[in-house]
Amino acid sequence: GQNIDQPTEMTATEGAIVQINCTYQTSGFNGLFWYQQHAGEAPTFLSYNVLDGLEEKGRFSSFLSRSKGYSYLLLKELQMKDSASYLCAVSDSNYQLIWGAGTKLIIKP
Amino acid sequence: NAGVTQTPKFQVLKTGQSMTLQCAQDMNHEYMSWYRQDPGMGLRLIHYSVGAGITDQGEVPNGYNVSRSTTEDFPLRLLSAAPSQTSVYFCASSYTSSGANVLTFGAGSRLTVL
Numbered sequence: 001g002q003n004i005d006q007p008t009e010m011t012a013t014e015g016a017i018v019q020i021n022c023t024y025q026t027s028g029f030n031g032l033f034w035y036q037q038h039a040g041e042a043p044t045f046l047s048y049n050v051l052d053g054l055e056e057k058g059r060f061s062s063f064l065s066r067s068k069g070y071s072y073l074l075l076k077e078l079q080m081k082d083s084a085s086y087l088c089a090v091s092d093s094n095y096q097l098i099w100g101a102g103t104k105l106i107i108k109p
Numbered sequence: 110n111a112g113v114t115q116t117p118k119f120q121v122l123k124t125g126q127s128m129t130l131q132c133a134q135d136m137n138h139e140y141m142s143w144y145r146q147d148p149g150m151g152l153r154l155i156h157y158s159v160g161a162g163i164t165d166q167g168e169v170p171n172g173y174n175v176s177r178s179t180t181e182d183f184p185l186r187l188l189s190a191a192p193s194q195t196s197v198y199f200c201a202s203s204y205t206s207s208g209a210n211v212l213t214f215g216a217g218s219r220l221t222v223l
Contacts, residue, residue, distance in 0.1 A: 008149075031209060035212075041217075042214035042216050043199070043212075043214050045212065048209050050209070087151070089152075091210070095208075096154065096167075097152075097154070098151070099151030099153075100151050101151045
């Protein structure tokens with residue numbers, strides 16, 4: 001079956017760095033997405049990786065290793081507004097998105 | 110641009126009632142979809158459409174109907190509501206259904222079935 005695994009919850013300190021991992025097993029691979037979802041709101045797009053390596057976008061970076069079925073989202077210089085859930089999703093061979101359950105990130109002052 | 114507009118934001122139904130969740134986008138996106146989001150689970154695809162006049166089932170289609178008469182609108186119909194359909198529903202659209210198909214989500218509709 002198809003499966004996306006990510007930690008349920010993580011806690012980090014304001015100003016620090018946090019890495020949120022995502023492992024996947026899917027039927028084919030056409031890219032991996034990270035979305036941010038604040039409580040009670042809609043998911044919003046953060047990043048897309050289709051080739052191995054690191055994609056950097058300001059304070060956020062996303063890494064992909066297709067051979068390991070692994071990705072991580074790296075958040076630097078954490079701010080209180082980064083408190084949210086982070087959703088990992090993989091596009092399978094039919095371009096259907098398979099979603100992880102999300103990682104709730106709690107930022108403490 | 111309004112993006113993706115969903116109505117209503119909140120709805121309470123009794124078991125057996127029917128209702129329609131509305132979704133409209135003004136970005137000329139070909140691909141539209143409906144998801145449900147339940148605690149502890151990933152987003153699950155209910156139905157999707159790759160263009161006007163074309164719809165297909167997702168992972169959890171039972172109890173729901175859709176239609177796509179125009180590019181802009183993609184309503185979701187609950188035929189006979191059940192408590193298991195209590196959830197938050199998101200409509201999402203993207204320019205294409207393949208490649209880097211970044212989804213734009215509506216604000217969500219929270220449905221409670223008693």
